[in-house]
Amino acid sequence: MAEPLEISGLVKTYRQPVLDYLDLVVSGGVFALLGPNGAGKTTLVSILTTLVRPDAGVARIGGVDVVRDPAGVRRLVAATGQETTIDDLLTGHENLVMLGRLLGLGARARARADELLEQVGLVAAAGRRVSTYSGGMRRRLDLAASFMTQPYVLFLDEPTTGLDPVSRRRVWDDVRTLASTGTTVFLTTQTLDEAEALADRIAVLRQGTIVADGTAAELTALVGGQRIDLLDADGRLVHSVETDGSAGSVERALAALAPHQRGLQVSLHSPTLDDAFVALTRDHEEVAA
Helix, strand or coil: CCCCEEEEEEEEEECEEEEEEEEEEECCCEEEEECCCCCCHHHHHHHHCCCCCCCEEEEEECCEECCCCHHHHHCCEEEECCCCCCCCCCEHHHHHHHHHHHCCCHHHHHHHHHHHHHHCCCHHHCCCEHHHCCHHHHHHHHHHHHCCCCCCEEEEECCCCCCCHHHHHHHHHHHHHHHCCCCEEEEEECCHHHHHHHCCEEEEEECCEEEEEECHHHHHHCCCCCEEEEECCCCCEEEEEECCCCHHHHHHHHHCCCHHHCCCEEEEECCCHHHHHHHHHCCHHHHHC
16 A cells, blocks of 8 residues: 655756655654755645645555546645644534535535544634634634645645644644544644654654655654753853763763862753754754854
């Protein structure tokens, strides 16, 4: 059976390469694509959702080619961007029913709207105009709209941009619930805790190329083990010593400190996904500097 998403040698250029012979396979679950601004994340999603044609290479959703059969791909996918696409003048329920009818659900549209409003916790607000919704409520309604007909692959392009922490976590819960139904979720984000909280697998995109791919733990392991940080009275880093985190290793590292370092504050630092992201997306010029 075909993978949910297969990419081989994908190229897209706007004056300069945005995607540079990119290869990627996503086999299911929640997949997160990380990358700095300009890395090519939105361009990649635009190609996979048939909005933009690649210059070269092949991309398939469930075995269906995005260039040769864009209509077939559109029947398999749904997408939620950084801006919601719902109608402010309609109620939450009316938005979903209208979309369901446009998608051919007919008489089943109302029942499906009711199911999804309950799933994303918007039953109490179902009869209110969307113009009265908070940003988090609008985002959850947008997610519900993406599931009117269950997609094979759901693309979420930075879905929690601009949301407060409570709303973000509610959206995360909604994504987990929706993904548990069997849909593959392709998430692009610059929010590292979001990727760590949601994704089964994470890839890092830099200058149009995948530079790392694995679980959050595997990516953090790429930047080394634990270290002892020595800080001055103002909390500024003065010196670091590598350690494996064991008591013996820490004791040896502290014993080796110079006399003038003994008055510094000590902090045991474990590598994080933030550390991995910074290391993996650092420009060549920065590395050489």
